Amino acid sequence: MLRVEIGDLERGPVEISGSVAVDDPVLEDVGFELAEAVAVSGRVSMVTLGRFFWRGRLVTEVRGLCRRCLAATSASVDAAVAVMFAEGKDPDDPSQYAIGPGAIELDEAVREELILATGPYLLCREDCKGLCAGCGTDLNKRSCDCQPPTDLRWAGLQAMKTEFEE
Ligand SMILES: [Zn+2]
């Protein structure tokens, strides 16, 4: 558990340097597999009484499915985090995290920020063409006969143009 005591934060910013293990329950069902522990760093500081700001980094290696073509892939994640912890936080406000009794616990924020950050990294390659929306063909391997989706406004213009020319 990555914890920062409120008492310490009241005296000044606290440097964070730790990790969350691959098999930590807080990382269960994140939607991808972690190839190594998540390195957590940065600094937590008090903004005002009851409000704290963590600016730092999450670094890890993940395995999962390419978000375009669903091929198995792995990626290095190096994500900047900038999150707010607030006492009595509004439960409907996802941009803030709650504060535990007497301390800030970073684990839940690590989980959420890692999920947010990892999506863009999971690509088999930068220019992956993905799957055809019509027939599901992997467009990296072959092309298909599906027509590109027709823009209806353009079709309308085409029709007018044809009529005009006739
Ligand atoms: Zn892909």
Ligand SMILES: [Zn+2]
């Ligand atoms: Zn197709």
